[in-house]
Amino acid sequence: MLFSSGAFSEVVLAQEKATGEMYAVKCIPKKALRGKESGIENEIAVLRKIKHENIVALEDIYESPTHLYLIMQLVSGGELFDRIVERGFYTEQDASALIKPVLDAVNYLHSLGIVHRDLKPENLLYYNPHEESKIMISDFGLSKMEGAANDIMSTACGTPGYVAPEVLAQKPYSKAVDCWSIGVIAYILLCGYPPFYDENDSKLFEQILRAEYEFDSPYWDDISDSAKDFISNLMQKDPEKRLTCEEALRHPWIAGDTALCKNIHESVSRQMKKNFAKAKWRQAFNATAVIRHMRRLQLGSSMDSSQHRKQNLTSMPGKKEEKEEIKTEICSNNTNQGMKTFTNDSEDILA
Incomplete structure (x- = not known):
C-alpha cells in the first residue's frame, strides 16, 4: 500500500x-x-x-x-490538526499536554546535538488511532548535527510559516530555531490560525523577520496570560533570549496548573478548518517560498543548494x-x- x-x-x-x-x-x-x-x-x-x-x-x-x-x-494515528478538528472538546490543558512531549523529545534531540529544523504540524503524528495515543515527531530529512564538519548552520531550510527570523536573515543559527517553531505550533493550537500570514511572500517574510505577531481579539480573549507568556518567550526575535526546550518544560503553562480548562474547540476547530484545510494554504506554506525569498536577497553561493531543493519539490x-x-x-x-x-x-x- x-x-x-x-x-x-x-x-x-x-x-x-x-x-x-x-x-x-x-x-x-x-x-x-x-x-x-x-x-x-x-x-x-x-x-x-x-x-x-x-x-x-x-x-x-x-x-x-x-x-x-x-x-x-x-505511525497510523494521523496528523495533529486533523485529530483536534475531529474532537468535540478541546482546552488549553489539552494544548499544553500536546506541546509537553514535543518539548521533551526536542530537548532530547538537542542534548544529542541534533537540530530538527523542520518542526511543523504535518510532522507531528499520532502513533495510533486511539484517543489516548501519544504524539510522534517525524521527518528528519532537514535535521542537522551540531558541531559536524563545516558546521556553521546558515542554510535556508524549513517551512516558511514556522521558520525562525535568523534563518530567513541567513544568519548563523542554532537549535533555538526549533524552539521558535514550537512556539508557532503552540500559537496555532490555541487559536487555529498562524501568527504570520500574507498572500505576498515578501510581506510574510517581513513579518517573521520583525517577529511581528499579535494575540488578536476575540480569538485570544479566553486564553490565559500564562499561555501568551509561554508563546512570547519561545517566539523571541533574539534567539539568545528565547526559551530553551529545557526552560520551556519548566514554564508554569507546561509544568504547572495555569493552563485553563475552558472548552475552546468550536473557535479553534473553525479556524483550523478555514486556514489549514485548503490546498491553496498548504501551497503557500512550502519550501519554494523560502527559495524565492533567498534568491531575491541574492545571498551568494548557498542559492545553488536551494535551487536543487526547488527542483526536487515535485512528487x-x-x-x-x-x-x-x-x-x-x-x-x-x-x-x-x-x-x-x-x-x-x-x-x-x-x-
Whole structure:
C-alpha cells in the first residue's frame, strides 16, 4: 500500500513475515540520490542516534542494487490538526499536554546535538488511532548535527510559516530555531490560525523577520496570560533570549496548573478548518517560498543548494513498473542481507 510520495522517495506499508508487525518503508531510488548522497547519509546518521518514545524510529536499513530502503516504525494515528478538528472538546490543558512531549523529545534531540529544523504540524503524528495515543515527531530529512564538519548552520531550510527570523536573515543559527517553531505550533493550537500570514511572500517574510505577531481579539480573549507568556518567550526575535526546550518544560503553562480548562474547540476547530484545510494554504506554506525569498536577497553561493531543493519539490510519478521493481527487490533480496523478511504475496506491499 502506497502511503505517500515525496521529492525523490515513496513510503509504503510492509509486513514482517515472522511477527506480522507492520512497518513504513521509505523507498529511495539510488538514481535520485546522485549528488545528494550527503543528505540521506545525514538523515540516517541522525536517525541511528535517536531512541525516544515520541520520535518515529528507524528500525532497519536495506540496500539493493537500485534502491535504498529505510524501515521505519509505523505511525497510523494521523496528523495533529486533523485529530483536534475531529474532537468535540478541546482546552488549553489539552494544548499544553500536546506541546509537553514535543518539548521533551526536542530537548532530547538537542542534548544529542541534533537540530530538527523542520518542526511543523504535518510532522507531528499520532502513533495510533486511539484517543489516548501519544504524539510522534517525524521527518528528519532537514535535521542537522551540531558541531559536524563545516558546521556553521546558515542554510535556508524549513517551512516558511514556522521558520525562525535568523534563518530567513541567513544568519548563523542554532537549535533555538526549533524552539521558535514550537512556539508557532503552540500559537496555532490555541487559536487555529498562524501568527504570520500574507498572500505576498515578501510581506510574510517581513513579518517573521520583525517577529511581528499579535494575540488578536476575540480569538485570544479566553486564553490565559500564562499561555501568551509561554508563546512570547519561545517566539523571541533574539534567539539568545528565547526559551530553551529545557526552560520551556519548566514554564508554569507546561509544568504547572495555569493552563485553563475552558472548552475552546468550536473557535479553534473553525479556524483550523478555514486556514489549514485548503490546498491553496498548504501551497503557500512550502519550501519554494523560502527559495524565492533567498534568491531575491541574492545571498551568494548557498542559492545553488536551494535551487536543487526547488527542483526536487515535485512528487515522483507513480509508475507501475517502478513499483513492481521495488516490490521485487524488497521481497526477494532482503533475506540475503540479514534483514527482516517482508510478505510478498499480495499487492499490499506496493499499490
